[in-house]
Amino acid sequence: MIDLRRLQVLRAVHRHGTVTAAAGVLHLTPSAVSHHLRELSRELRVPLVEPRGRGIRLTSAAHLVVEHADALLARWEEAETALESYRAGEAGLLRMCGFATAVVGLLAPAAALLRERHPGLTVQVSECGTAGGFDLLLATDADIALIDPNEDAPPPGDGRFDQHLLVEEPHDLLVPAGHPLAGRPAVRLAEAAAEPWIIPARGTCHHHERILTYCAAAGYNPRVAHYATEWPTISALVGHGLGVSLMPRLAEVSSGRPVVRVPLDGDPLPVRRVQVCVRRGGRDHPLVRHGLRALREVVDASPALPPAAPADTEAALRRP
The missing domain is CATH 3.40.190.10 (Periplasmic binding protein-like II)
Structure with missing residues (x-):
């Protein structure tokens, strides 16, 4: 059996390039990251890292695993979403993040709207840059990120994320x-x-x-x-x-x-194109759907934003 957490560790090392940087994003120690890599290598029976100067680099086998890990973790996210949908709970923690002006103009009013409509729901808002938003999503420390697409952002077709234009x-x-x-x-x-x-x-x-x-x-x-x-x-x-x-x-x-x-x-x-992003396979999670709907309503009701705001987010909610 493969521990999916170790796939997340491998993916973080692939994204950030070093064990130390991956440890910081995942809130682990470097030794814990190295341990997970060793155990995953043992489980898969292939070497995943090799020395490179004072550090390491991923082997060809590791890059192959990363490619499949994106699909595996997306399917697991879908499985968790299906279970949560089955339970259909209204209580829980929804974590949203975004750049400063998105927090002020979109996330803060959306959080207030959610608190009013769903008293059992706890909403946590974090301010971060675009690159930080993707890192929080990958580390499962955020469920929805508002991003300002730039050179730090993964491409729209990145298999780890579900991205849509909000406004x-x-x-x-x-x-x-x-x-x-x-x-x-x-x-x-x-x-x-x-x-x-x-x-x-x-x-x-x-x-x-x-x-x-x-x-x-x-x-x-x-x-x-x-x-x-x-x-x-x-x-x-x-x-x-x-x-x-x-x-x-x-x-x-x-x-x-x-x-x-x-x-x-x-x-x-x-x-400025403001994108809303969730983990691939996670947009149908009931709490995420609440958050996406609240953001859509904030955009539609804002006198400061264009009255004919794009409907990508709501269309994504309706998609099978």
Whole structure:
């Protein structure tokens, strides 16, 4: 018999490259990870690791096992889901995670909605980056993750995850009160070409690359006057008239001085795709279904988000 936990350990080493890194994600000691690898190798009767300098690397046999492990664990997830559906319990722990603005605009109101409708359900929300969200799902420390797709994310067809578009979140042009563009119902991004810009520094977050990409699509390279990463800092700099910036619709303005969010118009329209992700085989778990429905309702009811929000999540719930 193969211990499925050891397959998860092998998969974590494959993803993170070292025993130490895998141990940190799985909340184990490095020696425990090494023990699981040795026992799995004994059970399968093939070597799974070999020395490489001061560390190890996976053998060809290990890579073959990882390929099949994804399917095996997905089927086991489906089996657990079927059992939980059979019990149809309304009590339990639902863990959701996501990036900061997703927590503020989506996960927090969804958790409040779940608490109101399902008093026996315990909801736990964690803030994390996109890569961290996938790690929490794999380690079974989260059941639903809201992610901001980027180069850290596995491809859409990754067999370990079930990913669907939740909403395309618009970006607004953030300008100081009294700015010539502040009174407009909507503006094109090209109209801000001559403005000084406030953007995150390169390497601090993905919003840096997004702003440059959106501005390039509008026909210019922004003249950067100041660098800031946190939304309160960006809001304060804009409020003092030091430049303009782009702000996702779910991000909250926090500034001691008045700023104005001006909706953007034109094509292409700057948007951020917010994906909802669960483990493959786990979307029909009753608690996960509650969470997905609550997120869908929050999106549909939000005045800040497009009224015709995509229905991918609800369609996924209805799929056999």
